[in-house]
Amino acid sequence: MTVSSAPGKVYLFGEHAVVYGEPAVPCAIERRARVTVEARDDDRLRVEAKDLTLDGFTVEYSSGADEQPDVNVPTPLVEAAMGYVDGAIEQARDAADTPDAGFDMTVESDIPLGAGLGSSAAVVVAAIDAAARELDCDLTTEEVAGRAYRVEHEVQDGQASRADTFCSAMGGAVRVEGDDCTRIDDVPNLPFVVGYDGGAGDTGELVAGVRALRDEYDFAADTVEAIGDVVREGEQALADDDVPSVGKLMNFDHGLLSALGVSSRSLDAMVWAARDAGAMGAKLTGAGGGGCIVALDDTPATETALSYTPGCEAAFRAELDREGVRAE
Numbered sequence: 001m002t003v004s005s006a007p008g009k010v011y012l013f014g015e016h017a018v019v020y021g022e023p024a025v026p027c028a029i030e031r032r033a034r035v036t037v038e039a040r041d042d043d044r045l046r047v048e049a050k051d052l053t054l055d056g057f058t059v060e061y062s063s064g065a066d067e068q069p070d071v072n073v074p075t076p077l078v079e080a081a082m083g084y085v086d087g088a089i090e091q092a093r094d095a096a097d098t099p100d101a102g103f104d105m106t107v108e109s110d111i112p113l114g115a116g117l118g119s120s121a122a123v124v125v126a127a128i129d130a131a132a133r134e135l136d137c138d139l140t141t142e143e144v145a146g147r148a149y150r151v152e153h154e155v156q157d158g159q160a161s162r163a164d165t166f167c168s169a170m171g172g173a174v175r176v177e178g179d180d181c182t183r184i185d186d187v188p189n190l191p192f193v194v195g196y197d198g199g200a201g202d203t204g205e206l207v208a209g210v211r212a213l214r215d216e217y218d219f220a221a222d223t224v225e226a227i228g229d230v231v232r233e234g235e236q237a238l239a240d241d242d243v244p245s246v247g248k249l250m251n252f253d254h255g256l257l258s259a260l261g262v263s264s265r266s267l268d269a270m271v272w273a274a275r276d277a278g279a280m281g282a283k284l285t286g287a288g289g290g291g292c293i294v295a296l297d298d299t300p301a302t303e304t305a306l307s308y309t310p311g312c313e314a315a316f317r318a319e320l321d322r323e324g325v326r327a328e
């Protein structure tokens with residue numbers, strides 16, 4: 001039996017624009033997905049995803065050549081989950097050169113699904129690491145990140161950046177621009193507060209929506225480039241340990257993301273509640289549409305204000321997690 005875990009993340013800035021080659025700075029947070037795998041004697045795959053509940057039922061499925069999941073209600077949720085898990089297993093089989101390896105797998109996660117905290121990347125990174133190690137194949141962290149990116153790219157219909165998967169694999173604050181992925185050492189203390197509206201957005205759909213706007217309007221393409229400018233300015237603020245400026249740039253980034261149509265009423269309400277409470281900055285994180293915002297505040301005021309904000313289901317502090325994927 002082999003167990004690996006990998007962290008979720010928040011975006012300081014740059015989501016969506018990173019898909020088109022602009023830089024982005026995601027930061028791993030201390031919330032993890034844990035994947036347990038055990039090799040089987042046959043080539044079957046049995047997955048228990050403890051957090052994927054549909055109408056109160058836990059989804060449990062086996063996936064083989066032409067097999068459908070063992071649930072009587074096929075849903076897009078189950079199909080997407082199979083895409084991530086099957087993709088991760090495929091990568092581990094390929095890495096270990098054992099195309100017929102079968103597994104029993106259990107997924108458990110502290111990261112809300114589809115909420116902008118990178119649950120998909122964390123699950124894929126942890127699953128590839130655990131399954132490869134179960135097959136006695138030791139991949140470097142960079143190899144795990146690269147293989148996890150291929151899975152996200154496939155599930156998101158060919159439109160994904162390396163940001164979420166690289167960040168989850170490496171941990172800490174990272175910088176991603178196209179294929180160029182690096183860790184940022186020496187980041188100042190970033191007092192993250194997360195607000196969660198209990199909802200979710202479909203990353204693939206939201207990315208496709210931004211692409212369509214960008215294709216239709218030059219000013220939408222300019223907006224994507226402007227996000228890149230915000231990120232470059234933000235990197236300078238980080239290098240200068242100027243956290244108030246980082247916050248101001250997060251506010252600007254949220255405005256641009258909102259113009260691209262990926263915010264929502266509840267995300268905006270949480271962003272304004274955080275700003276009114278004195279946060280240095282607040283923005284949606286991840287794909288948007290619903291889910292989470294991230295704010296910077298070293299006082300308890302933002303967390304308290306969010307907990308009283310209608311539409312905010314949970315508010316919590318998130319610490320930067322300097323450790324990426326790890327064996328448990």
Ligand SMILES: Nc1ncnc2c1ncn2[C@@H]1O[C@H](COP(=O)(O)OP(=O)(O)OP(=O)(O)O)[C@@H](O)[C@H]1O
Pocket residue numbers: 033049050051052077080081082084107108109112113114115116117118119120121123164201202203204285286287288
């Ligand atoms: N604990 C889990 N068990 C099984 N599958 C999961 C789990 N967590 C996430 N997933 C898969 O990831 C999907 C959510 O991925 P998606 O990219 O839409 O959102 P996210 O990664 O949480 O947010 P974002 O990409 O905006 O940061 C779920 O629908 C499911 O398929």
Ligand SMILES: C[C@@](O)(CCO)CC(=O)[O-]
Pocket residue numbers: 014015016017018019116118156159160161162163164203207286287
């Ligand atoms: C919206 C996006 O930029 C981040 C999702 O967490 C998509 C991606 O980078 O693949």
Ligand SMILES: [Mg+2]
Pocket residue numbers: 118119120121164203
């Ligand atoms: Mg995702």
